[in-house]
Amino acid sequence: MIKPNLRDYTIEEIKELMKTLGEPLYRGEQIFHWITCKNAITFEEMTNLPKTLRAKFSEKFSLELPEILNKEEDIDGTTKFALKLADGSLIETVIIPERDHYTLCVSTQVGCPIGCKFCVTGKLRFKRNLEVYEIISQVVLARRYLKEKGEILPLRNVVFMGMGEPLLNLQNLIKALKILAHSKGFNYSRKRLTVSTVGLLKEMEILAKEFPVALALSLHAPTDEIRRKLIPVAKKYSVKELISACKKFPRIKNSRITIEYVLIKNVNDSKECAIKLAELLKGYPFKVNLIPFNPHPDLPFERPSSDKIERFQKYLLSQKILTTVRKSKGLMINAACGQLGAKFLKYSVPDSMYKKTAFRTS
Ligand code: SAH
Ligand code: SF4
Numbered sequence: 057m058i059k060p061n062l063r064d065y066t067i068e069e070i071k072e073l074m075k076t077l078g079e080p081l082y083r084g085e086q087i088f089h090w091i092t093c094k095n096a097i098t099f100e101e102m103t104n105l106p107k108t109l110r111a112k113f114s115e116k117f118s119l120e121l122p123e124i125l126n127k128e129e130d131i132d133g134t135t136k137f138a139l140k141l142a143d144g145s146l147i148e149t150v151i152i153p154e155r156d157h158y159t160l161c162v163s164t165q166v167g168c169p170i171g172c173k174f175c176v177t178g179k180l181r182f183k184r185n186l187e188v189y190e191i192i193s194q195v196v197l198a199r200r201y202l203k204e205k206g207e208i209l210p211l212r213n214v215v216f217m218g219m220g221e222p223l224l225n226l227q228n229l230i231k232a233l234k235i236l237a238h239s240k241g242f243n244y245s246r247k248r249l250t251v252s253t254v255g256l257l258k259e260m261e262i263l264a265k266e267f268p269v270a271l272a273l274s275l276h277a278p279t280d281e282i283r284r285k286l287i288p289v290a291k292k293y294s295v296k297e298l299i300s301a302c303k304k305f306p307r308i309k310n311s312r313i314t315i316e317y318v319l320i321k322n323v324n325d326s327k328e329c330a331i332k333l334a335e336l337l338k339g340y341p342f343k344v345n346l347i348p349f350n351p352h353p354d355l356p357f358e359r360p361s362s363d364k365i366e367r368f369q370k371y372l373l374s375q376k377i378l379t380t381v382r383k384s385k386g387l388m389i390n391a392a393c394g395q396l397g398a399k400f401l402k403y404s405v406p407d408s409m410y411k412k413t414a415f416r417t418s
Contacts, residue, residue: 058118061120062113063188063189064192066238067084067088072084086104088240089240092241092242095200097200099119122147122197123139125139125146130389132386133153134386136150137149141190148219148391152386157210158211160211162215163396164225165219166185167219167397168180174320175355176355188228188231191229191232195236214244215250217252223256224259226263233246233269234267237249246269247308250269252316253274255289257301270308270314273315273316275317276324278324279332282324296336312343312378315342315343317345319349319359319368325364327367329368330371334371334375344379345379346379347381350384350387350395352394352395352398
């Protein structure tokens with residue numbers, strides 16, 4: 057029998073388990089603390105728990121983490137892990153060093169059914185959504201890795217910008233966010249948990265209602281015409297609808313909603329695009345993050361020149377729109393935005409592992 061993984065459970069659910077076992081509720085809090093803050097991987101480690109309880113739990117539950125198949129480190133310090141899940145599926149997770157902390161970029165799906173034209177993950181056929189424990193496990197693995205390396209800087213931010221479209225795995229995403237933010241566990245500030253979405257309106261509304269965190273919208277174009285050429289799902293929602301959904305999205309501690317914009321040569325990098333983008337965004341405190349296109353031999357686009365990128369940014373700044381250019385970290389190891397899964401495309405995964413699945417949104 058396959059044991060359920062305890063990382064799938066919220067603190068409330070673990071306390072419920074205690075009730076059914078006739079144990080005091082604070083034991084539930086202790087266990088939750090062990091498997092989150094303390095990154096425990098066995099019940100034996102939980103030394104403040106009676107031995108009998110540890111034995112009971114290890115009989116009933118698993119704390120297994122995915123197998124690290126491969127680890128690559130870029131000279132800029134970015135570290136990418138290829139992880140093998142229990143069913144053999146492969147995902148990637150990336151640790152990105154920043155000045156005073158680390159950011160972890162986690163995956164939410166095996167492959168991605170959206171199929172954006174500029175993204176390697178979108179070229180992988182979609183296999184399945186990740187379970188809650190598979191999302192949480194990426195955080196635990198990264199924290200353990202940094203600790204074992206003796207790193208003192210904290211893993212402070214978790215961004216849902218890895219493989220997959222987080223909002224297509226909405227219920228598991230929300231549960232994982234609740235576990236990550238719980239004050240008796242990892243205690244991540246909601247401001248430091250960022251969900252990046254290609255822009256699924258209904259799901260954005262549900263996230264806003266159920267558990268809002270920092271939001272990043274992958275806009276990539278100021279007009280529906282250009283956007284629809286890049287993102288198949290853009291046919292469903294207009295740019296205007298998405299921007300007004302962002303304006304309604306709760307701003308955690310007054311933080312700004314991020315607009316992500318992959319700059320692609322001769323596609324969306326013109327002065328005219330910058331003018332239209334500024335018009336679209338003016339009057340609301342957005343933050344634009346320009347991401348110079350990260351090339352890959354399987355993708356039919358090019359990165360604009362640094363000069364063009366700078367001009368695009370300068371125009372937006374001149375219109376009083378806060379605009380940053382994302383530094384592409386991990387380029388040498390194919391760990392930059394949009395490059396995840398590149399290896400799986402060519403080497404590791406037989407095509408038969410991925411069944412073509414029509415994707416649905418609500
Ligand atoms: N599916 C979600 C989150 C994962 S993609 C989303 O699309 O938002 C994370 C970010 O990487 C998105 O903004 C995406 O547009 C960007 N990205 C994808 N391919 C890229 C590429 N080749 N170069 C630069 N950024 C890319
Ligand atoms: Fe999926 Fe995001 Fe890549 Fe588009 S950019 S294919 S939504 S992972």
